Amino acid sequence: MKVRKVTRSLVSVALFLLGWGIITTSYELIAVSAIPLLFLAIPYHVSTQVDYAKLSGGDHIGEELEAEIKLKAIGFGILKVMHELPDHFELVEGANAVAAFVLGRADVIIRYRARPMRRGHYRLDRIILEIEHPFLAWKKVDELRVDLELDVKQKLRKITKVETLRGVARSPMPDVDISKIGVPGTDFREIRDYVAGDPMKFVNWKATARRGKLMVNQYEVEGKKAVWIFLDANPYMTFGKSVRNYLECGIEIANALAYYFISRGHKVGLYVIGHGIILYPDVGKRQFKRISEELMRTEVGEESVDHAFENCKKLLAIYKPLIILITRPEYSKPSRFVSEAMKAKILVQVIALKGAVEGDEFALTLFEILRRSAFKSLRRANLIEWDIEKPVRQLMAKVVR
Amino acid sequence: MKIKILNLILAEVAVFIAVSVAETSPLAIFIPTKFLYLIAVLPPVFLLLGRNPFDFPLFVVLMAIASAKVLANSEIFYSLLDALYYLGFRSLSENLNSMFLAYKSNLNLSTLSALVVLFCVAQIAWNIEDKLRELKLEIGYPLAVLGIVAFAIYLFYPLVLSIQAYGFPLLFLGLIGVALIMVATYLLAST
Numbered sequence: 001m002k003v004r005k006v007t008r009s010l011v012s013v014a015l016f017l018l019g020w021g022i023i024t025t026s027y028e029l030i031a032v033s034a035i036p037l038l039f040l041a042i043p044y045h046v047s048t049q050v051d052y053a054k055l056s057g058g059d060h061i062g063e064e065l066e067a068e069i070k071l072k073a074i075g076f077g078i079l080k081v082m083h084e085l086p087d088h089f090e091l092v093e094g095a096n097a098v099a100a101f102v103l104g105r106a107d108v109i110i111r112y113r114a115r116p117m118r119r120g121h122y123r124l125d126r127i128i129l130e131i132e133h134p135f136l137a138w139k140k141v142d143e144l145r146v147d148l149e150l151d152v153k154q155k156l157r158k159i160t161k162v163e164t165l166r167g168v169a170r171s172p173m174p175d176v177d178i179s180k181i182g183v184p185g186t187d188f189r190e191i192r193d194y195v196a197g198d199p200m201k202f203v204n205w206k207a208t209a210r211r212g213k214l215m216v217n218q219y220e221v222e223g224k225k226a227v228w229i230f231l232d233a234n235p236y237m238t239f240g241k242s243v244r245n246y247l248e249c250g251i252e253i254a255n256a257l258a259y260y261f262i263s264r265g266h267k268v269g270l271y272v273i274g275h276g277i278i279l280y281p282d283v284g285k286r287q288f289k290r291i292s293e294e295l296m297r298t299e300v301g302e303e304s305v306d307h308a309f310e311n312c313k314k315l316l317a318i319y320k321p322l323i324i325l326i327t328r329p330e331y332s333k334p335s336r337f338v339s340e341a342m343k344a345k346i347l348v349q350v351i352a353l354k355g356a357v358e359g360d361e362f363a364l365t366l367f368e369i370l371r372r373s374a375f376k377s378l379r380r381a382n383l384i385e386w387d388i389e390k391p392v393r394q395l396m397a398k399v400v401r
Numbered sequence: 402m403k404i405k406i407l408n409l410i411l412a413e414v415a416v417f418i419a420v421s422v423a424e425t426s427p428l429a430i431f432i433p434t435k436f437l438y439l440i441a442v443l444p445p446v447f448l449l450l451g452r453n454p455f456d457f458p459l460f461v462v463l464m465a466i467a468s469a470k471v472l473a474n475s476e477i478f479y480s481l482l483d484a485l486y487y488l489g490f491r492s493l494s495e496n497l498n499s500m501f502l503a504y505k506s507n508l509n510l511s512t513l514s515a516l517v518v519l520f521c522v523a524q525i526a527w528n529i530e531d532k533l534r535e536l537k538l539e540i541g542y543p544l545a546v547l548g549i550v551a552f553a554i555y556l557f558y559p560l561v562l563s564i565q566a567y568g569f570p571l572l573f574l575g576l577i578g579v580a581l582i583m584v585a586t587y588l589l590a591s592t
Contacts, residue, residue: 006528010521013460017517020464024475028510029468031562031570035517038554039525078543080536099536101543134546135525136532 007137010036039135046075046102046131053146055124060155064092064113069127069146071108073100078132083110088118101134116152119251119296124148153296154255190218226267226281226321229254229291230308233274235300236331239355240388246353249388250326251295253351256392257324258291269321270294273308273332274301281319305334309341316346325381326351330370335377348381355388403540404530405448408523412444412455415519419463422512427500428469437466455523460516467516473504510559518555522547 003011014036021029051070058065073079082097094112116122127144191207194214207215231254237247254270261268262283269281270291275298279290305327309316316323323341325334329352341348352375357367375383420437423429440462444454472478478501486494525547526540533540562570 004528006525009524009528013457013517013520013524016461017464020468023477024468024471025477026468026471026475028471028474028513031510032513032517034572035514035554035558036521038558039521039550042550078536078538099538101538103542103546134543136529 004137006135007040010040010137040133040137042134044075044077044131044133046073046077046079046129048073048079048081048108048129048142048144050127050144050146051107053148055148055150058114058116058150058152060153061117061119062115062155064115065150066113067096067110067124067148069110071110071127071144073102073106073108074104075102075131076104077102077134078136079106079108080130080132081108081110082128082130083112083124084126084128085114085124086116086120086122088116088120089122090115090117116150118248119152119154121297122150122152124150151293151296153292154252156255156259156292188217188219191215192218226269226319227257227261228269228271228281228312228316228319228321228323229257230271230273230305230323230325230327231295231298232305232325232327232332233272233298233301234332235302236328237353238300244388246328246355246388247298247300249353249355249386249392250351251298252392253326253386255292255295258288262288267319267321269319271308271312272298272301273305273327274303275299276301276303276308276311278312278315280315281321305332305337309337313340313344316341317344320344320346322346323348324351325349326353328353329374329378330367333374333377335374338378338381342380350378350381350383352378352383352385353388354385404526405454407526407544409444409448409454411519411523412447412459413441415455415460415463415516416441416444418512418515418519419467422467422509423469426467426469427473427504428466430500440466453523453527455520455527460520463516464513467509467512470504470509473501510562511555514555514559518551522551 014033017029017033017036020026021031021033048071051072053069054067056066057063067083069083071081078099079102080097080099085091085096092113092115094110096110096112096114098108098110100106100108125145125148127146129142129144131140131142133139191204192215194203194216198216202216202219204215204217231250233247233250237250238245240246258268258270262285265283267281267283268287268291270279271277272294277294277298279287279294282290305325323346325337325348327334327350329350334350338348338350352371354371357364359367375385416438420434420440423432423437424434428434440459443459443462447456447459448454479498482494482498485491485497526544529543530540533543561572564571566574
């Protein structure tokens with residue numbers, strides 16, 4: 001325990017007088033040696049309660065939030081109050097800690113503006129109280145709880161342009177592709193054998209009579225092709241600054257892509273590699289909300305991309321979606337993932353994130369060679385190399401092979 | 402700066418009290434007490450040097466001056482005189498004994514209390530100033546409380562000490578009692 005300067009000073013005086021008094025057998029000196037301790041023995045206590053706590057704004061990264069907390073304090077002493085903020089919050093205006101000399105009653109108001117710099121679910125419910133001796137000799141630490149929570153989401157960067165090349169189809173963008181499964185429409189596709197579960201209204205009686213076994217009409221299903229976003233959340237994705245790293249950029253891209261495809265009527269699914277979190281492809285704003293909330297909660301985990309593929313292999317075979325894999329291929333080595341998917345006639349788009357790498361020239365060259373070799377093994381997939389510092393708006397404007 | 406001025410004033414008052422006591426103590430026999438007022442120069446010098454005007458060394462000097470009377474009641478002092486007597490410095494021992502004996506049982510508790518209280522106030526004020534500035538708090542309230550507490554201690558502490566039982570101040574007996582209860586509780590809890 002660190003002894004305060006004022007306490008040390010007064011105790012030293014007391015000991016000096018006591019020692020002197022004992023040496024000289026002086027009652028007076030011994031008696032006055034207690035005086036400095038009397039200053040330290042002044043009782044102090046402050047009881048506090050929250051009057052109100054308000055929080056507004058700060059729903060998205062970089063958006064300012066305004067907090068106001070009023071406490072009512074009764075007692076005697078110096079009260080220091082701090083509303084604890086998570087690491088990823090930047091104070092813009094005011095202070096999240098205040099102090100007041102309480103003598104009787106006092107109102108303490110904390111008012112500040114801050115900016116969340118990272119997405120996530122934050123509990124801002126902790127108020128730390130330090131009740132100091134009136135002469136700052138001692139302190140007691142306590143805490144109060146308030147009902148304040150904040151969900152900080154990625155700011156939705158709307159993708160304005162996704163390049164579709166004319167001629168030989170290089171991009172697998174599914175804007176015009178139709179869904180593999182879904183509600184059957186009215187466009188006839190083919191006649192096929194009956195399988196258990198097919199509705200009786202689709203039975204083609206003429207064909208059944210001709211073939212001597214149940215045959216059903218197959219119609220084109222409504223809706224567009226499904227898109228399944230695979231976001232890599234392995235530890236190597238967190239290299240860089242805590243507020244802007246590969247994972248944060250990946251989340252931003254996944255969020256933007258989910259919005260882009262959902263707003264165009266596609267079914268969009270999500271798989272967070274690292275935790276094995278699966279959100280099955282679906283349409284609509286609710287699905288976007290689900291994806292967005294899942295992305296907001298995403299933290300680092302450990303799982304290989306191959307394991308992720310194995311986990312949802314069956315579903316991928318049913319949906320035949322476009323897979324968008326957001327990763328760092330030089331670490332995740334997704335060549336087996338890509339080849340397995342291609343074998344199952346599933347298109348894969350790999351978004352390879354890149355950032356500034358520090359080191360000497362030789363190390364950088366070596367790293368680049370490794371990256372290129374990882375890219376070569378992915379030549380069957382569509383590959384986009386994306387700098388994490390670049391704005392996501394222009395994502396996919398440039399397709400690399 | 403406010404605290405520096407306050408401490409300067411407190412130091413000067415303490416010098417005045419200490420020298421006043423010295424004038425009526427055996428010290429006046431040995432030293433012309435008028436010269437002791439030169440000590441009053443020390444606080445401004447400390448202030449100019451950027452130090453606390455009422456520093457610990459000054460307090461020690463003032464206590465030494467003020468507690469000359471204390472020797473008159475000190476058994477250790479008289480045993481030293483006996484030792485001098487035994488060692489052959491008989492006249493010196495006898496002279497000193499006759500000088501100090503005149504001041505025996507002349508307690509100056511309130512004077513010593515005043516000096517200690519003034520020093521404590523100066524120390525607390527000096528040490529809390531920066532901390533309060535860090536906390537963006539006005540120093541007025543703590544200083545007012547400090548003044549009241551200091552005055553109360555100076556006023557009531559000698560009175561409390563004067564209440565005695567079995568020849569000892571009741572306050573000390575109380576403190577010893579509390580300490581014994583705590584020790585007993587600890588011993589009982591630990592066995």
